[in-house]
Amino acid sequence: MTVLEKTRAPQSPAGRGRRSALGSSWTPYLFLAPAALFIALFQAVPLAQEVYLSFTRTSLLNPSRSTWVGLDNYARIFADDGFHRTLLITLIYVVACVVGSVGAGLLVALLLNRGFRGRGVVRALVTVPWAAPGIAVALIATWMLNPQYGIVNRFLDAIGLGVPGGAILDSPTYALPAILVTTVWQLFPLTSVVLLSALQAVPKDLTEAAIMDGAGRWWTFRAVTWQVIKPTVGLLALLMTIWSIRRFELIWLMTKGGPVGATETLVIDLYAQAFDSKQLGTAAAIGMVGVVISLIVIAGSRFVARGAAKEELR
């Protein structure tokens, strides 16, 4: 109800009889108030509650009774070897996702950047993985990786690379790579279409002139193409990093963090702490570690971008 009233609010300055075409200085606030209130209520307030929870001991079974414990939760998780392993797995997962999705996206974008008949159709079909719901992806990936009847095992056996027993998702060694491949499969369409549109901005006469002057393909790429698309690559890498830190669904549905914690990233650990161990305080502290890591990555990328901009001015 309040939401409805707020959306009607922007009319009110004119309703007061003054017909100023610019509107009053309140106009922009009236336009953004509903969205700002909404974000405050459903993002900012819950986040603040999580920050508070991370300093308490609170059980999921009786959440209204929480005991202030200061930094205890943080001290405990950082002293825990299991959590160190979670951090390491998160790091491996995020780095591999970023390198894999941006790398594969760049290769596909370069491949599709040449004009050829049917390019539009190919470009559209390549975006299919990005559109597929995570739950359907988890389902088909699990079926394709089925130890007895999965097509992946049949294929690997046929080329002599079969995993013993075929139980890829039950293997502490192969489960994480399998999830990584699935994640990259889902991400590369986005990075490739974005990079493809960045490649359109590369001046054709420059690359042609370089080739005419006898520069090799690789040299031309580094000296011309890369310089133009570098900011886009940087932004995509940042976006992929913070999305990968928070990715939950695919991992949870494929392995629930197992076997024996081999695919337990920070977010999986946090969810298990909250809903299996019922420790809301510990879960919140783990989540905060993730949020702070993301903030550091964002701040770091700003720093690097500024450094690069200065370099250019010289």
Next chain:
Amino acid sequence: MSRFRMGVGLRVVAVLVVLGIAVFPLYWMFVTALSSNADLFAEEARLLPDLSRLGVFADALAEGEVVGWLRNSLVVAAGTTALSIGLGLPLSYALSRYSFRGKVVMTVVLLLTQMLPEALMVVPLFALFNRFDLLDSLVGLILANSAFVLPIVALILKGSIDALPRELEEAGMIDGARPLTRLVRINVPLIAPSIAAAAVIAFFHAWNEYVFAVTFIYAPHRQPASVGIASFIGEVGTPVQTVMAVAFLFTLPAVAFYLFAQKYVVAGMTAGAVKG
């Protein structure tokens, strides 16, 4: 000349490989849905769909709650789209066309929401919804999904309004059109493709969403399809073919819409989210 031909040949092969990788899993979902038991468990995998068995899709729809699941997903997705566009459009207009105190803060907040994990927010949102009696209700899901997709919608729309020439609006101002009128009469028709793209993104964000749905909804008849389908994982009672058929029916609208709106979605993502 022959080297040139070989280069072209290699490129064709590479494009086909990429295409194969992109579509194979969904193709395999389709083939599996249409396989007989004998095909599924045979020594040699059947690689082509058995089109005589298309009836499995009709059977899948008749299965238990499937139609109800899809209907719930539709309600949540449509509600999320309406709410996030309704809130995001005025927000993006303010960010694009006005300078005011707090503008930078608002933009940074929108970008920062991109790093908040749903799995973290699910606990406090659960508490909030518990207080306002929004648990086990599709309205609660619409609110939670809108909160997460609203920033993306707003950034896409901001990008597209930024790209419009201001002169158009100045003409409107001279005619005495008020801000809201200008937004609705002048801007909205011009950025209609971007609004459509944002709507597709919002719709399928909610259509695909799982964590909130599985935590906030208890009643089986209120479950959306994402939760319903997830309940098949690790469960042995339902035949694989039925599971894949349901999952395929759930995936098809998302893929079809993205293919249809692909051009605008990509333009929107590039303009809004990436240039942000």
